[in-house]
Amino acid sequence: MKGLIIKDILNLKNYGRSILLIVAFYGIFAYTINDAGFLGGMIVLLMTMMSISSFSYDDLAKWDKYALSLPISRKDMVMSKYLLSIIFIVLGAALSFVIVFVISNIKSSVNLWELLLQTYSSSAVAIIFISVLMPLLYKFGVEKSRIMIMAVFAIPTLLLVLLSKLGIAKPSEDQLMFLLKMSPIIVIAVMMVSAFISYNIYKKKDM
Numbered sequence: 001m002k003g004l005i006i007k008d009i010l011n012l013k014n015y016g017r018s019i020l021l022i023v024a025f026y027g028i029f030a031y032t033i034n035d036a037g038f039l040g041g042m043i044v045l046l047m048t049m050m051s052i053s054s055f056s057y058d059d060l061a062k063w064d065k066y067a068l069s070l071p072i073s074r075k076d077m078v079m080s081k082y083l084l085s086i087i088f089i090v091l092g093a094a095l096s097f098v099i100v101f102v103i104s105n106i107k108s109s110v111n112l113w114e115l116l117l118q119t120y121s122s123s124a125v126a127i128i129f130i131s132v133l134m135p136l137l138y139k140f141g142v143e144k145s146r147i148m149i150m151a152v153f154a155i156p157t158l159l160l161v162l163l164s165k166l167g168i169a170k171p172s173e174d175q176l177m178f179l180l181k182m183s184p185i186i187v188i189a190v191m192m193v194s195a196f197i198s199y200n201i202y203k204k205k206d207m
Contacts, residue, residue, distance in 0.1 A: 047092025131194035
């Protein structure tokens with residue numbers, strides 16, 4: 001499994017450089033407008049998308065068909081993608097924390113607790129998103145899943161707008177705190193269910 005993860009990281013090396021250039025550009029932009037708040041979630045999202053891009057590279061190279069002729073199990077193939085996504089999310093969280101901390105610290109005082117909370121929340125949301133997307137990628141492939149991927153990102157935003165238009169009250173501070181405390185369990189459970197579904201899809205798939 002370690003070899004599979006290293007293979008994906010090497011394949012994504014050039015793509016990663018492009019992501020870092022984008023992050024650098026928006027980092028400079030955030031510094032000039034004195035607002036680094038939007039950077040945290042954006043950086044985690046960009047890093048999360050790298051794990052999705054690994055599926056495109058595999059499809060182009062017909063990797064899965066070749067890999068399964070080797071002593072590599074389908075379970076290892078699936079789990080390596082989930083571990084890869086976690087690695088990129090953690091890297092994105094660390095990168096966003098450092099960049100936002102530095103910019104905010106230069107421009108004004110930093111609320112460390114709020115920054116940690118923002119970084120954690122972005123990472124938790126990224127894990128939920130990737131957990132929803134992975135089974136779709138295994139079921140339909142990257143090309144057929146593009147519209148679904150866009151929908152996964154768009155639907156929550158549309159729901160929030162709809163709820164605000166309907167005048168539905170926002171969660172109270174106590175409810176948000178309860179959700180925050182429960183979120184590690186929720187996130188782990190969602191990813192485990194997602195991995196189980198993805199593996200069952202993949203083990204039945206003809207190559």
